[in-house]
Amino acid sequence: MITTVYVEEEVREHPRVRAICRRLPKAVRIACRRYGEIFNRRGQSFRLQKRQPALILAAKRRPRVLETPAGYGVGGERNYYFSHLLNCPYDCRYCFLQGMYRSAHYVLFVNYEDFFDEVAEIAGAAAGESWFFSGYDCDSLALEPLTGFAAAALDRFRRLPAARLELRTKSVQLAPLRARPPLANVVVAFSLTPEGIWRDLEHGVPGVERRLAAMAELARRGWRLGLRFDPLIYRRDFAARYDELFARVFAALPLASIHSVSLGPFRLPRPFFKNLLRHYPDEPLLAGPLAEHDGMISYRHELEREMVGAVTASLLRHVPRERFFPCAA
Amino acid sequence: MAAPLRLLVALPAEARPIVAHYRLERQADAGGFPFYRGDGDVALIVSGPGKLAAAAAVATLHLAAGAAPHAAWLDVGLAGHRHRPVGEAVVAGRVCDRGSGECWYPPQLWRPPPATGEVLTVEEVERRYDGPWFYDMEASGFCAAASRLASLELVQVLKIVSDNRRRPPAGLDKHRVAALVEARLGEIDALARATRALAAELGRLAAPPPMYDELVATLRFTASERRQLRRQLRRWQALAASTPLPPELLAGCRRGGELNRRLDAWLDHLAVAS
Ligand code: SF4
Numbered sequence: 001m002i003t004t005v006y007v008e009e010e011v012r013e014h015p016r017v018r019a020i021c022r023r024l025p026k027a028v029r030i031a032c033r034r035y036g037e038i039f040n041r042r043g044q045s046f047r048l049q050k051r052q053p054a055l056i057l058a059a060k061r062r063p064r065v066l067e068t069p070a071g072y073g074v075g076g077e078r079n080y081y082f083s084h085l086l087n088c089p090y091d092c093r094y095c096f097l098q099g100m101y102r103s104a105h106y107v108l109f110v111n112y113e114d115f116f117d118e119v120a121e122i123a124g125a126a127a128g129e130s131w132f133f134s135g136y137d138c139d140s141l142a143l144e145p146l147t148g149f150a151a152a153a154l155d156r157f158r159r160l161p162a163a164r165l166e167l168r169t170k171s172v173q174l175a176p177l178r179a180r181p182p183l184a185n186v187v188v189a190f191s192l193t194p195e196g197i198w199r200d201l202e203h204g205v206p207g208v209e210r211r212l213a214a215m216a217e218l219a220r221r222g223w224r225l226g227l228r229f230d231p232l233i234y235r236r237d238f239a240a241r242y243d244e245l246f247a248r249v250f251a252a253l254p255l256a257s258i259h260s261v262s263l264g265p266f267r268l269p270r271p272f273f274k275n276l277l278r279h280y281p282d283e284p285l286l287a288g289p290l291a292e293h294d295g296m297i298s299y300r301h302e303l304e305r306e307m308v309g310a311v312t313a314s315l316l317r318h319v320p321r322e323r324f325f326p327c328a329a
Numbered sequence: 330m331a332a333p334l335r336l337l338v339a340l341p342a343e344a345r346p347i348v349a350h351y352r353l354e355r356q357a358d359a360g361g362f363p364f365y366r367g368d369g370d371v372a373l374i375v376s377g378p379g380k381l382a383a384a385a386a387v388a389t390l391h392l393a394a395g396a397a398p399h400a401a402w403l404d405v406g407l408a409g410h411r412h413r414p415v416g417e418a419v420v421a422g423r424v425c426d427r428g429s430g431e432c433w434y435p436p437q438l439w440r441p442p443p444a445t446g447e448v449l450t451v452e453e454v455e456r457r458y459d460g461p462w463f464y465d466m467e468a469s470g471f472c473a474a475a476s477r478l479a480s481l482e483l484v485q486v487l488k489i490v491s492d493n494r495r496r497p498p499a500g501l502d503k504h505r506v507a508a509l510v511e512a513r514l515g516e517i518d519a520l521a522r523a524t525r526a527l528a529a530e531l532g533r534l535a536a537p538p539p540m541y542d543e544l545v546a547t548l549r550f551t552a553s554e555r556r557q558l559r560r561q562l563r564r565w566q567a568l569a570a571s572t573p574l575p576p577e578l579l580a581g582c583r584r585g586g587e588l589n590r591r592l593d594a595w596l597d598h599l600a601v602a603s
Contacts, residue, residue, distance in 0.1 A: 003442040004422065006434065028437065028445040030422040038434045044481040047534070048527050052438040105436075236602055277560075281534060287567035289600040303601070 002146075004054035006032045006105075016110040016148075017057050023146055024055070032056070039086070039103045047279040049104035050091060055146075060084070060109035065118045068133060074187070074226065074260040074325050076131035076164060080122060084109050084149050085138035090170060091203040093285055094231055097137060099272025106138075108147055116156040123163035135168030135189075142171040151176035154183060161185055166226060170205045172214040182222035187259045189226025190215055192249065194241035197233045201285060208245070212252040219257035226259055229315070231266035232307050234288060234299055239310045250318040262325040263311060265304050273297040332528030333370040333400035334521055335390055335475075337383060338510075339467050342503035343406055344375050346511035350518070359393035362386050370397065380426065380450050380470030387474035399532035401524035402484045404471040405517055407491035407501075407509060408448060411458040415496050418513040419446030419463060420520060421486035426469035427451045433472040436482045439523055443516065448488055454498055463488050483528050487520055489513050538562035540574065550585030558585060561592040568599045 005027045011017050012031070021029060032038055035058035065082045073079040086107040087097055098104070109115070123130045134140045134153065144150050150167055154176055157165045161184075168189045177188065193201070195208050206214075215225055227249065235241055266285075268276065270292060277286050291300045298304055312326060334351075338344045341363065347353075353365035353373055362385075363375040372394035376386030383404070394400075410417075422445040425432040437445060449462035450469035458464065468486045475484040489509050492498040510517075541562055544550075550558060565574065578595060582588045 001440075003440065004437045004445075028422055028442055030434065030445070030447060032423070032432070032434065037432060041434075041481065043476055043479075044436065045527075045531060048438060048480065048482045048530065049436055052440060054436065234601075277563075278534070281538075281563045282567045284567045284600075284603070287564035287596065287600060289597050300597075 002027050002055045002106075003052060004028050004030065006030050006035070006038055006054060006056040008035055008056075008058045009033055010059050011057055011110050014057075014059075014110050016112070019148075020055075020057060020108070020110075020146060027055070034058070035107050039101070039105060039107055041102065044102055045279075046098050046101065046104045046275070050098070053087065053089075054105045056105050056107045057110055058107055059111045060114065062118070064109075064115045065122060065132065068136075072133070073131060074166070074262060076129060078126055078128075078130040079133065080119075080130060081133040081136040082115050082119070083137035084112060084115055084134070085143065085147065087137070088139045089142050090139060090205045092170075092205065093201040093203070093280060093283055094233070094266055094268075096268055096272050098279060099268060099275040106143065108143075112149060112152045116153070119156075119163055120160055123160055129162055129164055131164045131166065133166045133168065135166070139169050139171055140167040141169040141173040141176075144171075144173040144176060148176075151179070154180055154186065157185060158183055168226075168228065170202065170211065172206045172210050174214055174217065177218055177223055178221070182224070184224075187224050187226045188218055189228050189260075191228040191230060192245065193229070193231075193233055194245045196241065197235070201233065208248070212249065216252050219253055223257070224259040225253065225257050227261040228263075229311070230262060230264040232263055232311055233266055233285070234303065234307060238307055239314065242311045243314050246314055246318050255319070258319065258323060260323050260325055261315060261319050263308070263315065265298055265308055267296050267298040270295050270297055330529070331369050332525045332532055333394065333397040334372070334525055335387075335394060335400045335402045336371070336373040336521075337376055337386055337390065337402070337404045337467070337471055338373065339376050339378050339383070339406050340503075340506060341375055342506035343510050344373060345507045346514060347373060347405065347517065350514050356393075360385070360389035362389055364390070364393055366394065370394075376467060378466050379452075380467055380473075383467035383470035384474040387471055387478070391478050399528045399535065400479060400483065401521060401528040402471075402475040402479055403517070403521055403524065404468055404475075404486045405510065406465055406467055406488060407506065408463040408465040408488035409455050409458060409492040409498060410446075410463050410490050411461065412493055413446075413463070413490045415490050415493060416509060416512060417444070417490045418516045419444045419488055421446060421448040421463070421468060421488065423447040424468045424472050424486055425449050425462075429469075431469065431473070433469070433476060433481070433484075435472070435485050438482060438527065443520065446488065448486060456497065458494055463490070479528070480531060483524055483531070485520055485524050487513075487517055538566050544585075544588065548582065548585045548588060554585040554589055557589045558592075561589055561596060564596045564600075565592070568596060568603060572599075
């Protein structure tokens with residue numbers, strides 16, 4: 001339940017702001033000049049704020065759509081991402097957002113149309129297809145009942161066939177997808193970890209079974225699905241855990257509905273990792289067999305190789321290699 | 330254990346009911362400010378009016394009360410408002426300084442949320458009440474200084490309406506001021522408790538892990554080795570808090586660096602096996 005909404009002066013009269021405030025009638029509304037004076041301020045605690053994050057309604061200025069880091073993608077040549085929302089209602093202990101941001105408040109950029117115009121510009125400027133990843137700094141669907149972002153994005157991408165959209169989620173908020181016929185240029189990608197890891201680390205996230213049911217429903221409706229086994233998390237019996245997960249996933253979903261599968265090991269830039277440790281010093285994940293390589297904290301090399309090798313082999317027993325993208329950043 | 334509580338008020342009459350409520354005792358003045366302390370690490374300072382005085386009083390209170398790193402900070406005082414009824418209390422969701430234009434947004438993490446207002450700190454007593462603000466004279470100085478000493482969630486401002494267009498401030502005497510604060514001790518105490526709970530959580534996260542003090546007293550560590558030791562002992566707590574440190578880790582160990590290496594290897598082994 002959101003109890004505080006900060007509203008940037010610039011968007012005070014925006015119809016989307018009015019609609020969102022109507023959906024939160026009991027929330028205290030506080031004016032602010034720019035979201036950064038709340039969100040980026042030094043000397044605040046992400047961990048404390050995570051107890052009761054506020055919502056900041058703001059306008060995003062250019063650039064709104066950025067190139068993805070190298071290695072991020074599912075086979076396309078031109079890959080971009082955009083973030084209409086910063087932060088997430090879930091609380092995954094490995095999430096890089098809690099190491100990257102100073103505040104756990106949600107920042108929602110309400111000028112969706114400006115994002116879509118920029119997408120259209122980029123997609124129109126290049127021959128062939130361009131991929132646009134939503135859900136880079138948030139979960140694409142988890143706050144959908146409040147934001148209506150995915151609904152707006154689907155309506156716009158329907159008219160942009162050269163633009164490919166990935167909605168990345170751990171949620172089961174399917175309303176905008178149920179309400180529309182499937183789009184050939186949209187992939188709904190779900191992140192999954194084995195059951196025990198979900199229980200230990202993905203606080204507030206719908207269970208594996210519920211996500212599988214949601215995916216199966218989307219598959220029945222004709223939507224194309226992505227599977228993101230990212231991050232890979234170590235347990236002594238990790239191979240058996242991932243085997244079991246894959247068996248469940250591929251029993252529940254028809255292969256024809258699966259557009260792409262990717263996996264990526266647990267990895268964090270050192271400064272983010274240090275922030276996470278400050279927030280959660282007693283978290284076993286962060287006390288694991290980790291090491292620093294080139295400014296990144298990840299599992300020790302030989303362990304990471306062993307995990308990626310075993311899990312990849314297991315995965316390739318279920319999916320054809322051409323749909324597999326191993327090194328999502 | 331409750332986290333330290335640091336209270337700032339502008340006027341002696343505002344202090345009186347709070348001093349009585351927390352059973353505080355007057356100490357020798359600190360930096361020229363009246364200063365009170367009580368059980369449970371509660372301390373209060375009387376700043377006098379104005380944001381500069383408030384900022385100076387915060388710094389003085391911090392040092393005089395022992396420079397605790399994770400204290401809850403509360404500014405309690407009176408404010409004027411265009412039309413809100415005299416006696417109403419609000420927690421500040423935003424504090425702005427009319428002079429500099431700078432604003433603070435003390436995070437409101439409470440469930441259910443208390444009544445919240447936007448406070449504008451002005452240089453002189455406000456009589457026109459042009460804007461929708463709660464007008465005060467200290468909050469911005471308090472926020473500027475206290476937010477350097479504590480995480481912003483621990484810096485809270487509670488204002489009680491003392492005057493409005495129909496009841497101007499001219500008639501306020503010290504008995505009336507004290508009565509206004511006394512009537513809101515429930516809200517003050519609730520905010521203090523909630524903020525202290527947050528402070529306690531941050532204090533717990535930053536506390537040295539078990540065995541840290543003993544080991545630092547026994548072996549020689551450089552500053553960076555102490556940081557590593559802290560980290561390794563935290564790992565131990567995260568991975569196997571109920572497993573005692575094996576005696577062989579310490580056997581024959583003379584330097585902190587060597588202990589850190591042994592701890593690292595032992596913990597890696599534990600981590601891979603878990
Ligand atoms: S669902 Fe994704 S964005 Fe949300 S907390 Fe988990 S990892 Fe972070």
